[in-house]
Amino acid sequence: MGGKYRITGDAYPRLRRPRHRRRLFLAGTGALVALGLAGWGTLQLIDVFTGGDKSASAADHKRDCPTPKPSAAPSAKGLPKPAAIKVNVYNATTRSGLAKSAAEELKKRGFTIGEVGNASKEYDKKVPAAAVLLGAPTAMNSSFTVLGTQLAGTVQKTDTRKTGEVDLILGAKFKAFNTPQEATAAMAALTKPAPAPAPSSC
Structure with a gap:
């Protein structure tokens, strides 16, 4: 072969590597970098829209969620003392002397006693409860509320009277008053604050 490409035996033509392999390598690297940047950007957007800071997000959630309030219990300060309660004691049973003995017991416990005697025809032998x-x-x-702590099983009724006195009409199931200890415990239970409800997840 002659001319420019004549082989003389003392030199060889220089061959270059195909350039398409380098291009493929650079293209693959670029794609990986692009995917990494896209993923990082997505995480940043998620943080922006969801709050990012977990502690701040929790605080905002707690602020938005209404705090349940415990139900109100009767206040001991709002209840009258036994001495401020005038009690009329009436016997609606067939047992004689029951009203008198009951009135004496209530007087020992600090109540003010009014009238003592037999119940009216409306209630005489017509009270099946205590x-x-x-x-x-x-x-x-x-x-x-105060008088009810002294005796279990009472029925409460109201009338048109304007005075503050209370009638205690003893019925067929009456046996005895609660012990002073039981009455004190009952009063404490009435004035004890109700336990706070479990926090709700809203």
Whole structure:
């Protein structure tokens, strides 16, 4: 072969590596970098829209979630003392002397005693419960509450009276008053704050 490509025997033509392999390598590297940047950017966007800071997010959630309030319990300061409650004691049973003995026991416990005697025809031998507490509507959450701690199984009724006195009408199931210790425990249970409800996840 002659001319420019004539082989003389003392030199060889220089061959270059194909350039397409280098291009493939550079293209693959670029794609990996691009994917990495895209993933990082996605995480940043997620942090922006979800709050990013977990402690701040939790604080915001806690601030938005309403805190349940414990139910209100009767206040001991709002209840009258036994001495401030005037009790009329009436016997609606066939047992004689029951009203008198009951009135004496209530007096020992600090209550003010009013009338003592037999019940009216409306209630005489017509009270199947332990007793009926009868008074003005204002006695429902005050005098009835205090007097009710002395005796279990009472029925509360109101009438049109304007005075603050309360009628205790003893019935067929009456046996005895609660012990002073039981009455004190009952009063403490009434004035004890209700336990706070479990926090809700909202």
